[in-house]
Each structure stands twice: as C-alpha cells, then as structure tokens.
Amino acid sequence: MATLVLDNGAYSAKIGFSQETVRVIPNCQFRSKTSRLKTFTANQLDEIKDPSGLFYILPFQRGYLVNWDVQRKVWDHLFGKEMFKVDFADTSVIITEPYFNFSSIQESMNEILFEEYQFQSVLRTNAGSLSAHHFFSSRPSELCCLLVDGGFSFTHIIPYCRSKKMKEGIRRVNVGGKLLTNHLKEIISYRQLHVMDETHVINQVKEDVCYVSQQFFKDMEISQMKGEENTVVRDYVLPDFSSIKKGFCKPREEMVFSGKYKTGEQILGP
Numbered sequence: 158m159a160t161l162v163l164d165n166g167a168y169s170a171k172i173g174f175s176q177e178t179v180r181v182i183p184n185c186q187f188r189s190k191t192s193r194l195k196t197f198t199a200n201q202l203d204e205i206k207d208p209s210g211l212f213y214i215l216p217f218q219r220g221y222l223v224n225w226d227v228q229r230k231v232w233d234h235l236f237g238k239e240m241f242k243v244d245f246a247d248t249s250v251i252i253t254e255p256y257f258n259f260s261s262i263q264e265s266m267n268e269i270l271f272e273e274y275q276f277q278s279v280l281r282t283n284a285g286s287l288s289a290h291h292f293f294s295s296r297p298s299e300l301c302c303l304l305v306d307g308g309f310s311f312t313h314i315i316p317y318c319r320s321k322k323m324k325e326g327i328r329r330v331n332v333g334g335k336l337l338t339n340h341l342k343e344i345i346s347y348r349q350l351h352v353m354d355e356t357h358v359i360n361q362v363k364e365d366v367c368y369v370s371q372q373f374f375k376d377m378e379i380s381q382m383k384g385e386e387n388t389v390v391r392d393y394v395l396p397d398f399s400s401i402k403k404g405f406c407k408p409r410e411e412m413v414f415s416g417k418y419k420t421g422e423q424i425l426g427p
Contacts (some may be wrong), residue, residue, distance in 0.1 A: 167217035167309035186214040211357040220310035249278040289317040393425040
C-alpha cells in the first residue's frame with residue numbers, strides 16, 4: 158500500500174509519496190488580469206504568461222481551512238492524472254492541519270478524504286510534529302526540542318518532550334509569510350514603485366532576498382554603511398514578462414554602487 162504525504166499549507170502544498178521526490182505547489186487558485194474569466198489551479202500558474210496583478214483565491218483564511226470548494230479543486234488537481242495519479246483504493250494519506258484546529262474543520266476533512274476520495278486510511282497531524290518525529294528518530298539521545306513553525310498566517314513555537322508536543326507550552330505569534338510580503342509591498346510602494354497589486358512578484362522578491370540573520374545587531378550596523386562596505390544590500394531585477402520571466406538578484410560583482418545601470422532593467426535597490 159502506498160503512503161501519500163501532504164503538507165497542506167495555507168499558501169503552498171508540499172506533496173509526494175513516501176521515499177519519493179516532494180513537490181512544492183501553490184495551494185490556491187489564480188485569476189490573471191489578462192484573462193479574468195479563466196481560473197488557474199495550483200501549478201497551472203506556470204501557464205500564465207503575465208502573472209503581474211494576479212488575483213489569489215485561497216482556501217485558507219487566518220490560518221484555517223474555510224473554503225472547501227477551492228480546496229477540493231486543488232486536491233482534484235493534485236490527486237488527478239496531471240499530477241500524482243493517486244489510486245485511492247490502495248493509498249493511505251498523511252495530511253497536516255494547523256495547531257488547535259477546529260473540530261468542525263477536522264470532521265469535514267475526514268468526511269471528504271474518506272467518502273469523496275475514499276482513501277484507505279488518513280492520519281491528520283501537525284507539520285511540526287512530523288519535523289519533531291524526524292529530529293527524535295535521527296537523534297535518539299535527545300529528550301526535548303523547541304520547534305519554530307513559520308507559516309503563511311502565523312508562527313508557532315512548540316516544545317516537544319520525548320516526541321510528544323506539550324500543548325500547554327505552545328505559543329502563537331501573529332506573524333507569517335503573508336504579513337512579511339504585505340509589509341515589503343508597503344515599503345517598496347512608499348519608497349520606489351507602486352506594487353500593492355503585485356503580490357506574486359513581491360512574494361518572489363521576498364523568497365529570493367530575505368534571510369534569517371545569525372548576527373542581527375552586526376548585520377544592522379553593516380546595513381547602515383555606504384557603498385561596497387555594505388555587504389548586506391542587494392539589487393533586484395524585476396521581471397518584465399517578455400525578456401525576463403522571473404526576477405533575480407544582481408550578482409555582487411555586477412552591482413553598481415555609484416550612478417545608475419546602463420541597461421534597461423528595472424531595479425529594486427536600497
């Protein structure tokens with residue numbers, strides 16, 4: 158019997174059969190400004206020639222699964238012939254859910270997975286619990302760990318002891334990828350270029366450029382420096398969807414610290 162693992166996130170789904178390659182796919186539907194009547198699902202985003210001004214249709218709101226119509230369409234696509242060709246009669250599924258998920262959402266998920274898709278068995282668990290399981294199985298001598306699960310809507314900090322999560326110790330911070338993308342859109346729109354409708358593009362900028370500082374105060378000092386002494390700063394080339402399909406960071410050796418670029422590229426700079 159095959160086991161399908163689905164990390165059903167609020168923005169992206171990570172899916173694959175156990176022991177096989179995992180694919181990361183948008184867990185949503187899209188409409189583009191050029192073809193508003195057509196809806197694109199999951200990785201059909203690649204078919205959109207001009208993904209500027211994309212309109213997102215998300216199954217999750219504030220971290221919880223509320224739009225089952227959209228979620229069904231995404232799952233139909235993932236489980237169907239175009240993607241994983243799941244044989245439901247011979248497949249078990251491990252699927253993730255948020256911490257402190259509502260019982261009504263859990264019941265609806267069970268009903269859909271068992272009655273509509275007819276999986277052989279279903280295990281609902283938290284994404285952090287799977288990470289903790291891997292940690293403890295690879296380090297048998299460890300008794301405890303503290304896991305930080307940064308998601309689309311929230312960040313959870315969860316203590317695990319002897320492979321079990323300590324529910325009374327779980328803390329939630331209302332900061333996630335969505336808030337960071339929106340904050341970046343506001344900063345860029347205020348300083349340089351109006352990008353409030355360019356969620357898809359700015360999300361790519363965030364994923365390409367942002368990082369977790371290992372020495373925060375030192376990096377903040379470096380970011381205040383001018384010219385080549387500033388090793389933190391990056392120039393980002395925005396896509397024009399004709400010659401440049403996807404934005405990218407300028408290599409350090411190609412960055413211009415005085416004057417302007419001679420090329421016609423549209424640059425996001427400091």
